[in-house]
Amino acid sequence: MGDVPLRFRARVRHEPDRSYAVLVEGPEGEVQVGVTRSTREVRTLAREGAARLFDVPTDRIAERHLDVEIPQPPYGRDGQWVRIVSAGASTAADDLADLGVAGQAHWFGHEGAWFVTVAGSGTAIHPSEHLDFAPVLTAAEVAELRSYLARSAPPPS
Known part of the structure; x- marks a missing residue:
């Protein structure tokens, strides 16, 4: 088990099939940790992925220390x-x-x-x-x- 950061960063990439790829910043850089069709599952995938990347139990990844960026999807525009x-x-x-x-x-x-x-x-x-x-x-x-x-x-x- 290496150094575990105080904050964990994840981002979502919108896929052409309108699913969400979840990428987490790990010790070796950004890694895709899962794909989902539900935004409700994004944070769970990010927590579980961060736990795997840093080799710690999932409960060590506190929700309040997880930053997830979800950019505006390319298929939608304001208004x-x-x-x-x-x-x-x-x-x-x-x-x-x-x-x-x-x-x-x-x-x-x-x-x-x-x-x-x-x-x-x-x-x-x-x-x-x-x-x-x-x-x-x-x-x-x-x-x-x-x-x-x-x-x-x-x-x-």
């Missing part, structure tokens, strides 16, 4: 229209309420996810895998969303 297509494993009514609904997405790098504003229900955080970034929207959906966004925009200063 674009999206459709919410999944609630993941959640069965909570508030997570299911907007399923199938169109919204406007903005990248929230701190969470590694998107702020999605939906007409009527407001803004919520959604991981990339829950969104369709090339939705076919009806004229009514676009009009409703534009109207909602115009009403909720802050007044000009």
Whole structure:
């Protein structure tokens, strides 16, 4: 067992199939430690990978000492229209309420996810895998969303 750093660094690489490759900075440089289709699993893969790279038990890699960078995916851009297509494993009514609904997405790098504003229900955080970034929207959906966004925009200063 070598020197174990005080902070552990990991980053996510967006793969062409929309999966997430998790890379951890180890003693010999950056190493890919796993791939997942769920952003919920990214931190777990990073912790487990760091433990393997530094040859320590996973519990030695404290969550508060793990920095994970998730860059904005190449298939999404701020302000674009999206459709919410999944609630993941959640069965909570508030997570299911907007399923199938169109919204406007903005990248929230701190969470590694998107702020999605939906007409009527407001803004919520959604991981990339829950969104369709090339939705076919009806004229009514676009009009409703534009109207909602115009009403909720802050007044000009």
